[in-house]
Amino acid sequence: MQCVRSSELKLIGTHLSPKPVIERKCGVKRGSVRYHFSRTSISRYFRYLKENGRYFMKTVTARDLQKNVKEWVGGLRQDQTLVTGQGKPAAVSVAIEGSDSRELMSIASPPATARDLRLDFFRGLALFCIFIDHIPNNILAKFTLQSLMFADAAEVFILISGYTAGMVYGRAIERQGFLIAAVRIYHRVWQLYVAHIFLFMIFMATMAYTAGVLNTSLYAEEFGAANFLNEPGLAVVKALTLQFQPAFMDILPLYIVLLAVLPLVVAGYRSWPSVVLFVSMSVWLAVQIDKRIALPAYPGPDQVWFFNPFAWQALFFLGAWCGWRASRGGVSWLNCRWLFYLAAGFSLAGFLIRFSWTLHEFYDPIPVSASGELLWPFLSKGDLGFLRFANVLALALLVSRVIHPQAWFLASRAARPLVISGRNSLHIFCLGILLSVLGQLVLNEFFGGILMQLAVSAAGIAIMIGVGVFMEWFDAAQRTSGSPVGAPVAGKGARG
Amino acid sequence: MTPAFLRYVFILITAAGIGFVPTPGAAFDQAHECPMPERFYEFEPPLTKTAKALGNGREVVIAALGGSSTLGLAAGATALAWPARLGSVLTDRFPSARIKVVNRAAARQTAKQVVERLDRDILPLKPNLVIWETGTMEAVRGSDVDAFRETVRTGIEEMRAAGVEVVLMNMQFSRETDAMIHFEPYLIALRQVADATETPLFRRRGIMRYWAESGLLDLRVKEDKKRRELAVKLYDCIGRTMADFVTRGTPGGNSPAKPGSDR
Numbered sequence: 001m002q003c004v005r006s007s008e009l010k011l012i013g014t015h016l017s018p019k020p021v022i023e024r025k026c027g028v029k030r031g032s033v034r035y036h037f038s039r040t041s042i043s044r045y046f047r048y049l050k051e052n053g054r055y056f057m058k059t060v061t062a063r064d065l066q067k068n069v070k071e072w073v074g075g076l077r078q079d080q081t082l083v084t085g086q087g088k089p090a091a092v093s094v095a096i097e098g099s100d101s102r103e104l105m106s107i108a109s110p111p112a113t114a115r116d117l118r119l120d121f122f123r124g125l126a127l128f129c130i131f132i133d134h135i136p137n138n139i140l141a142k143f144t145l146q147s148l149m150f151a152d153a154a155e156v157f158i159l160i161s162g163y164t165a166g167m168v169y170g171r172a173i174e175r176q177g178f179l180i181a182a183v184r185i186y187h188r189v190w191q192l193y194v195a196h197i198f199l200f201m202i203f204m205a206t207m208a209y210t211a212g213v214l215n216t217s218l219y220a221e222e223f224g225a226a227n228f229l230n231e232p233g234l235a236v237v238k239a240l241t242l243q244f245q246p247a248f249m250d251i252l253p254l255y256i257v258l259l260a261v262l263p264l265v266v267a268g269y270r271s272w273p274s275v276v277l278f279v280s281m282s283v284w285l286a287v288q289i290d291k292r293i294a295l296p297a298y299p300g301p302d303q304v305w306f307f308n309p310f311a312w313q314a315l316f317f318l319g320a321w322c323g324w325r326a327s328r329g330g331v332s333w334l335n336c337r338w339l340f341y342l343a344a345g346f347s348l349a350g351f352l353i354r355f356s357w358t359l360h361e362f363y364d365p366i367p368v369s370a371s372g373e374l375l376w377p378f379l380s381k382g383d384l385g386f387l388r389f390a391n392v393l394a395l396a397l398l399v400s401r402v403i404h405p406q407a408w409f410l411a412s413r414a415a416r417p418l419v420i421s422g423r424n425s426l427h428i429f430c431l432g433i434l435l436s437v438l439g440q441l442v443l444n445e446f447f448g449g450i451l452m453q454l455a456v457s458a459a460g461i462a463i464m465i466g467v468g469v470f471m472e473w474f475d476a477a478q479r480t481s482g483s484p485v486g487a488p489v490a491g492k493g494a495r496g
Numbered sequence: 497m498t499p500a501f502l503r504y505v506f507i508l509i510t511a512a513g514i515g516f517v518p519t520p521g522a523a524f525d526q527a528h529e530c531p532m533p534e535r536f537y538e539f540e541p542p543l544t545k546t547a548k549a550l551g552n553g554r555e556v557v558i559a560a561l562g563g564s565s566t567l568g569l570a571a572g573a574t575a576l577a578w579p580a581r582l583g584s585v586l587t588d589r590f591p592s593a594r595i596k597v598v599n600r601a602a603a604r605q606t607a608k609q610v611v612e613r614l615d616r617d618i619l620p621l622k623p624n625l626v627i628w629e630t631g632t633m634e635a636v637r638g639s640d641v642d643a644f645r646e647t648v649r650t651g652i653e654e655m656r657a658a659g660v661e662v663v664l665m666n667m668q669f670s671r672e673t674d675a676m677i678h679f680e681p682y683l684i685a686l687r688q689v690a691d692a693t694e695t696p697l698f699r700r701r702g703i704m705r706y707w708a709e710s711g712l713l714d715l716r717v718k719e720d721k722k723r724r725e726l727a728v729k730l731y732d733c734i735g736r737t738m739a740d741f742v743t744r745g746t747p748g749g750n751s752p753a754k755p756g757s758d759r
Contacts, residue, residue, distance in 0.1 A: 136674050137705075206675045213672050216718050218727055221564035221603060222632055223673055246638070247678040291643075300637060361687075364539035373692040380642050381681075437675045444671035447709045 116326075117410035117419055118403055123160045124422030127432055129153035131464065132457055134248060134436035137443060139450050140457045147358040149350045150379060154251060155392035158258075158312060161425070162319025163326075165259060170266050170324035182263040189259050195430050196252040200239045202434055203246055204232075238298035245297055248433050250306040257309050258316045265317050269324050277321060284314035287383050304382075311384040315392070340401055343394035350391045420468040427471060428464050435460040530712065530733030532740060536703055540696035542744050543661050546625040550743060553592030558582070558742075559600050559618050561610055562629030565668055566601035570727035574599050579627070581735025582742075589739065598623070606633045607644055611651040619658050625742065626655055629665035629700070635682045645685040652693050663742065664690050664697045669704035671715065698741055700734065707733065 129144040130153045146152035165185075172181035214223060238244035242253040268276035287293045287310045294304035325331045333339070356369040372379075378387040409415055421428045439456045446452065549556045560566050560579035568577025583597030598621055602610075607630045618626060628651065634644045652662050666686050667679055683701065690697035707713040713730060717723045 136680055203676075210672050210676060216720070216723065217670065217672060218570050218715060218717070218723060218730070219565075219668060219670050219673065221569040222668065223636060223670070223677070247676060302639060303637070304640070306638065371692070372688055376642070376645070376688075382640065382642075440674050444674060 116405040117407070117415075118399065118405055119160055119164055120419040120422035121410050121415055122156060122399065122422065123164075123425050124418035124420070124428075126153040126156040126160070127421055127425060127428050128418070128461055128464070130157065130251075130429070131432035131436050131439075131460055134433065135439045135443065135453075135456065135460075137440075138453045138457060140453065142358060142361070147354065149347070149354055149391050149395065150385075150387040151389075151392035151395070152381075154307070154381070155315060155384075155388055156395075157251070157425075157429075158255070158316050159319040159392055159396055160422075161255065162258070162316035163323035165262055165316075166266065166269075166320030166323030167327050168323075169262060170269070170320075171327045173266060173270070174327075178263070178267060181266075185259060185263050189256055191426065192252055192256045192259065195426055196242070196249070196256065197239070199249050199252065199430060199433055200236075200244075202437065203249060206437055235298070243296070243298040245306060248436070252429075253305065254307040254309055254312055258313055261313070262317075262320060265320060266324060269321060273321065277318070280314050280317045284311050284384065284389070287311040288386065291383065306382050308383050311382075315384060315389060318393070334397065335401075339397065343397040343401075346390060346394040347398055350387070350394070417465040417468070420472050421464055424468050424471045428468055431464055431467055432460070435463060530707065530736055532703055532737045533706060536699050536706075537696075537741055537744060540690075540698075540741075540744075541694050543625060543663065543696065543742055546661050547743055549624055550586065550590045550593050550595070553590065553594075555594040556586075556596070556625070557621055557623040558586075558595070558597045558625045558627065559621055559623040560597065560627050560629070561618065562601040562627075562665065563605060563632050564601075564603045565632075565731075566599065566629045566665075567603055568599075568727070568731055569603065570723065571731055572724055572727075576728050576731055577601075578731040578734040578738060581732045582627075582738045583735075585736050585739040586743070589743065601629070604633060606637075606639070607631070607647045607651065611647055611654070614651060614654055619655070619660070623660055625661045625663065627663045627665060627698070627738065627742075628652075631679075631682045631686055632667045635667060635677050635679050638678065641681045641685050644682060645689055648686065648689045649693060652689065652695055656693075662693075662695050663738075664695050666697065666699055666701050669701045669708065669715070671708075696741070698738060703734075703737060704730070 126145070129146070132138060132140045132144055133146060133153065135141065141147075144153065145156065169181050169185055172184055176184075214220060235244055239249075242256065245253060265276060265280075287308055293310050294308050295310070297303040297305050322331065322334075353368075353370045353375075356366070357372060359366045360368050375387060378385040381388065403410070410419065439460050442456055443453060546556065546558075558579070560577075560582075564570070566577060566579060568574050568580070571577060574580060577599060579597045579599045579601075583595055586593075586595045586597075600617055600621075610628070610630065628648075630648060631644070633639075634641075648664070652664075655662050664686055666683055673679075679701070686697060689695070704713070704715070708715045713726065713733070715726070715730075717726050
């Protein structure tokens with residue numbers, strides 16, 4: 001690699017300021033020729049350079065960059081720096097001139113290095129909540145998200161997954177083109193599908209164990225109607241087609257279907273974002289008005305998908321839109337003040353009402369602050385009722401405004417278990433389902449009071465963390481032993 | 497034709513069952529045998545009209561709605577099911593009242609099917625009280641929770657409009673099924689309807705769990721014979737506890753049997 005001086009190019013960085021003017025064509029002087037680069041052509045140009053071995057990436061932490069940015073910018077010419085609306089540098093070029101005008105670039109690119117830790121952290125939190133909520137008779141389930149707000153961990157999980165998917169695959173489309181990005185998405189869909197089949201096997205095993213006990217038990221007549229094993233062949237086929245969704249096997253099929261549609265949606269965002277969003281919201285609204293809009297499931301004629309994909313797509317694709325926009329500078333109107341106050345007010349009201357219900361459950365004489373009956377129509381989980389939808393959005397807006405993406409506590413040791421779990425979300429999710437089945441077996445077998453429930457929950461979470469840590473270690477070990485360094489593709493875990 | 501035949505079979509089974517099953521009631525003369533902690537009833541609204549009718553010695557008709565466990569299938573006969581036990585306990589306690597407990601349960605019916613037959617099957621009986629055991633079929637099938645809640649509310653309102661008092665009863669407790677059947681949402685839905693309509697909810701699931709947990713009932717049996725014994729014992733307990741639950745606060749009614757220190 002020739003180390004040469006060349007007044008050249010630059011790019012890319014968005015996270016230094018909330019609103020960099022990156023979209024604008026940037027003129028860059030190179031010799032006497034002036035090149036105009038759009039974002040797409042810049043990424044193509046980088047790819048070209050990389051393929052020809054003339055490109056390496058220097059990774060710099062966001063903090064380093066912030067520290068050094070002044071000196072760097074001081075030495076740069078005006079036309080080599082992109083300036084944001086607030087006059088702060090949005091991107092920095094470090095360039096060296098070469099005799100044959102080949103260049104060597106060191107790019108300080110904050111988005112590539114500074115992960116948004118909030119995504120991992122809160123997804124990890126949602127995964128722990130899902131595990132705890134899935135153990136019946138668990139006192140801890142009274143203290144998870146679902147008892148504090150109208151929405152619960154499922155909404156958080158789908159919203160963050162949508163956001164991450166939109167960000168990662170949106171970026172992939174820009175860099176690698178639509179086809180490659182679509183293939184990556186379908187690879188992910190395949191992984192989810194395999195995980196779904198794995199969960200189905202766990203379910204079948206539980207059933208095989210239970211069915212024998214059940215038939216001789218007190219409940220043979222009553223639960224015999226659960227014709228689970230009456231037609232096992234058909235059940236397997238229906239599980240493969242995602243139509244058989246017994247307990248706990250409902251969220252992955254939703255995720256699979258949504259992710260499978262994502263390439264089209266992101267492609268739509270590039271051309272007509274408002275049209276796509278409008279259609280998505282309209283479909284959600286249609287489901288709220290006409291409850292018959294649903295996807296049929298097995299068994300029985302009336303059975304439908306528990307998580308109605310026509311309703312839940314709105315949350316996922318809205319998240320995907322935010323994530324897609326985040327990689328290109330964010331959405332300015334999300335920063336406006338009245339929206340913040342609205343979200344804060346809504347979240348507070350949601351908390352006060354929902355938490356009063358929780359307290360009422362604990363001790364009946366505690367009055368509820370609003371009648372649940374009036375709110376029922378807006379609280380449907382399967383159809384993502386208005387209050388659930390709005391509450392999770394309000395909370396997400398609050399969190400994104402109040403907590404910095406690299407806030408110290410997110411990077412602290414205490415938060416690491418959550419961040420690690422969130423980063424390996426698919427594996428930890430499946431593990432959580434398995435553990436909640438085991439946990440409820442233990443609790444029902446040995447009973448035990450609150451202490452036992454706490455112990456089972458703690459043990460489950462410890463195992464989830466342990467597996468997460470192991471996976472991180474293994475990935476790190478694999479990375480250091482010879483995989484390509486500095487690939488601009490977002491690394492592991494940055495998957496949707 | 498069919499019902500007559502079934503009844504015949506039931507009688508046979510009962511006759512056979514009684515042969516080797518301890519006579520129901522004999523082992524449970526004291527209410528203390530199936531205690532119900534205070535938390536299961538203290539905040540449930542009382543059944544003033546029914547309790548008053550019982551106390552005044554009038555004719556009292558109680559109808560039971562539900563599935564297999566209300567029908568008493570596991571015990572082998574309707575005469576051993578909890579409604580029948582409830583009837584005999586109440587008759588003992590209020591000898592002057594003419595108490596009639598009608599079991600109108602049907603196996604494997606959804607709440608919707610029950611509501612559909614209310615006006616031809618239940619309301620003509622002119623019951624003072626309907627005890628409605630529901631939710632199992634919905635949980636087993638995993639049907640829509642919101643629709644279920646709405647159906648139960650409709651049913652309660654229909655019965656209320658006819659001047660009937662209602663008690664809701666939730667599902668049985670069973671260790672084996674939790675991993676396969678998602679009861680929680682349906683239990684919550686029943687609680688919500690009960691709260692919204694101020695209907696007392698007999699938390700059978702919690703009470704059964706309490707009995708199993710405190711070693712009063714061993715719900716895990718394998719052999720057929722023991723299973724029937726257990727069912728007889730369980731239904732007797734439910735019947736007695738229900739009698740306590742229904743007559744709370746009446747002069748003639750016992751206050752529910754309290755265990756030593758539960759809370």
